[in-house]
Amino acid sequence: MAHKVFILNIRKYLVTQPRTKRRNKAVRFVRERIAHYTKMPLEAVKIDQTLNSMITKFSARTMNKLKLDVNVENGKALLTPFIEKRKLKPSVTRKYKTYETMIQAGKQKKGNASQPAKETQKAVSADVPVSASNPSAKKQTSAKAKLNQAVPKAGKKQEEKKQ
Numbered sequence: 001m002a003h004k005v006f007i008l009n010i011r012k013y014l015v016t017q018p019r020t021k022r023r024n025k026a027v028r029f030v031r032e033r034i035a036h037y038t039k040m041p042l043e044a045v046k047i048d049q050t051l052n053s054m055i056t057k058f059s060a061r062t063m064n065k066l067k068l069d070v071n072v073e074n075g076k077a078l079l080t081p082f083i084e085k086r087k088l089k090p091s092v093t094r095k096y097k098t099y100e101t102m103i104q105a106g107k108q109k110k111g112n113a114s115q116p117a118k119e120t121q122k123a124v125s126a127d128v129p130v131s132a133s134n135p136s137a138k139k140q141t142s143a144k145a146k147l148n149q150a151v152p153k154a155g156k157k158q159e160e161k162k163q
Contacts, residue, residue: 004070005082008033011063023060027052030079034070038077048080 010026017025027047035042047055051068059066067082 002072004038004072006034006037006068006070008066008068010059010066014060014063023056026055026060030055030066030068034068034077034079038070038072040072040075040077044075045077045079048078051079051081054081 008030010029013029014022014026031042031045031047035045038045055066058064069080069082071078071080
């Protein structure tokens with residue numbers, strides 16, 4: 001025979017068992033059910049070490065369903081946990097294939113957008129002529145200088161009111 005996939009609901013059985021014995025009972029229940037489904041003797045069913053540790057660590061506590069991969073060859077059944085291998089299909093609607101490419105695209109856009117903003121800030125804040133080719137052009141004053149000029153005028157009015 002070949003591979004078969006079984007899903008066992010161990011909750012129905014383990015709820016009736018005492019908590020101290022659930023681990024051993026869970027392993028025995030899995031072995032019995034697979035022997036019944038494959039029509040083999042109980043001694044012919046072998047549990048893989050990874051499945052055994054998974055049952056004893058997690059499944060006996062949470063009592064979730066188990067998905068098993070059963071390989072039947074030469075009158076023996078080997079039980080392993082079923083690991084689904086999914087193939088990711090490329091999506092046409094997605095703009096970015098992976099999260100990393102989305103981050104890189106965002107960094108590139110951010111880098112391009114931030115460079116002109118820095119240049120405009122430097123041009124506004126500097127007290128240099130607008131163009132070197134036109135010497136008669138007036139010097140630009142920064143917004144901070146305009147604010148500083150406005151503040152003392154308001155301060156003088158307040159001083160006059162105090163006197």
